[in-house]
Amino acid sequence: MDQVMTWVSENQELILSYTIKFVVALLILIIGKMVANSVAKLLGKGMQKKGVDNAVISFLSAIVKSVIFIAAVLMALSQVGVQTTSFIAILGAAGLAIGLSLQGSLSNMASGVLIILFRPFRSGEYVEAGGVSGSVDEVNIFQTVLKTPDNKVVFVPNAQITSQPITNYSREATRRVDLLIGVSYDADLHKTKEVLESVLAADKRLLKEPAWNVQVHALNSSSVDFIVRPWVKSEDYWSVYWDLMREIKLALDQNGIGIPYPQMDVHFFKQASQD
Structure with a gap:
C-alpha cells in the first residue's frame, strides 16, 4: 500500500494529465453523440417536409449519425494518446472491401435514394x-x-x-391519341377526311383544346395513310383509343371507303418468238 501511495505521489502530474485527457475524451464522446442525434433529427425533419420516403429518411439519418459518431470516437482516442492513423487505414480498407463485395446492392441503394428524392x-x-x-x-x-x-x-x-x-404516362393530365389509318388509292381523300372528323366529333370525351388533327400522312405502297390525332384526358386514353378504332372502321365501311391490305401487282409480258 505504501508503494502505491509513493507511486501516486511521485506521478501526480502524470495522473492528473491522463485524468484530464480521459475526461476530455469522455466529453467528446458525449457531445459527439448528442451532435450526431441532433443532426440526424434535423435532417429527418427537413426530408419529411419535402415528402421524402420514410425508408430513405431512416437510412440517411443512420448514415449521418454513424459518420459523426465515428469521427467523435476517433477524436476521443486521439485525445488519450492512441494513434488513430492505423484505425483510419483499417476502416478505409474495410469500407473498400465491403463496397466491392456489395457493388450491385450499393448501386441499387443509391439509385433508390435518387428515385425517391427526384420523384x-x-x-x-x-x-x-x-x-x-x-x-x-x-x-x-x-x-x-x-x-x-x-x-x-x-x-x-x-x-x-x-x-x-x-x-x-400518367404525370400529365392530357395525352394525344395517335392513330394511323390507311385507305385505298381509289378512296376520295376529301370524303375520307370528313368521315374521320365526323367520328371524332361524335366522341364527347375528346378535348376541344388542343384541337384534333386529321391529315394525309404518307403514300404507301398499297395505301394512303391518314394520321388521326385527338387529345384526351390521360385516364381516358385506352378507352378512347379502342373505341375510335372500332368506330372508324365502321364509318369507313358505311361510306364505301376501303381499307387495303398489302398486295402486289404482277404483270406478264408475252414476248414474240423469233423464227
Missing part, C-alpha cells in the same frame, strides 16, 4: 422504366415494384431503372 414517378402512375411497363406499386431502397396490366408483379432493380430512360 420521376409516384405510386399509382403508369410508367415504362427499366424495360418494364406497369403501374408503380412501391418504391423500395433496392428495387421498384411494378404491376403490369395483366396483373403480374415485377421487381425491377433500381439501378436498372436509373440507367435507362423513364417514360411516365
